[in-house]
Amino acid sequence: MQVKTMRLEAEDAKLIYQETAGLAIITIHRPQLKNALTANMWDQLAKVALRVLDNPKNKVLLIRGSGENFTAGSDIKEFNSISLEKAEEAFIHMERTISTIENLPIPTIGVINGPAMGAGLELALACDIRIGSEKAKMGIPVGKLGITLNNKFAKRLVDLVGPSATKDFVFTGRMYKAEEAFKAGMLNYLVAEKDLTRFSIRMGKLVAGMSPASLLAVKNSVKECVDSVPAIWEGSTPFVDQTDFAEGVRAFVEKRQPNFAPRQR
Incomplete structure (x- = not known):
């Protein structure tokens, strides 16, 4: 197995890249902060994902987090x-990285052994x-932070769980535990933690053995079937509310409930 490690801001913040079979x-890998990614880490993640294509032997990409987390998302403390x-x-930049991975011409598998x-x-x-263990949790608690979801961001949820459940996620800040996420279709497979790595590798090899032409065709065809939202996320709805975001981030750092001001409609 070939292993390459990209070291980032500190020794304990890194992306580990491996190639095998x-x-x-x-x-x-950033265990002290639940694998949260800084802006630089998001940029590096896009570069590493594209590097996968440099080796024609790579047929499938697996993305996982170290330990008992997938990733807590962006590093909120950095925004303060x-x-x-x-x-x-x-x-x-974060959305560009996610879209880069979403649009890779090879299959991608998310391996989720904790909160995403x-x-x-x-x-x-x-x-x-997506393959998850019983420790998987999935949620998008942006309502506490003044982060706004534009159409590109929201569509990924709507495609899987529907409009009402998507709004429920943001309105209430709720999380789906592993079984709920599996039943909702957010996880394709749910396996015991002790079997997660072995099962994920086996699934990756199974997919890698299929026709590359068939895999790419179904990725493109499915995208055309469901992609009714134009790619207008940049420059439309911003991610950061000019008032609520600052208060939400301060409250997060100070470990208190945010005090959002009433908004005129």
């Missing part, structure tokens, strides 16, 4: 030290198949 594996404009730019939250949920939903 037709599979490429990216592991997000930058301007709203920089925060908006960071979210745009916020942008981490979106990253999981961008994968073609």
Whole structure:
């Protein structure tokens, strides 16, 4: 197995890249912050994902988090030290990375052994198949942060769970536990944690043995069938609300409930 590690801001923040038997594996490793990704990590993740295509032997990409987390999404604490404009730019980079992975011309499998939250949920939903253990949790608690979902972001949820459940996720900040996520179609497979790695590798090899032409064709055909939303996310609804986002991030850092001001309609 070939292993490449991309070290990022600190020794404990890195992306681990492996290649073995037709599979490429990216592991997000930042355990002290639930594998949350900084803006730089999102950019690096896109570069690593595209690097998978440099080796024609790679037939399938697996994305996972280290330990008992997939990823908590973007690093909210980072936003407390930058301007709203920089925060908006960071979210745009995040969406570009997720779309890059979503549009790769090879199958992608998300391996979820813990929470996949916020942008981490979106990253999981961008994968073609998701395999979870009983420790998987999936949610998008953006309502506490003043983060706004534009059509591109919301569509991934709507495609799987429907409009009402998507709004329920944001309105209430609820999470689906593993069994709920499986029943809702957010997880394709639910296996015991002790079997997760072995099962995921086996599934990856199974998919890798299929016709590359068939795999690419079904990815493109399915996208055409369900992609009724134009790619207008950038420049339409922003990710950062000019008022609520600042209060939401401060409340997160200060570990308190946010105090959002009433809004005129």
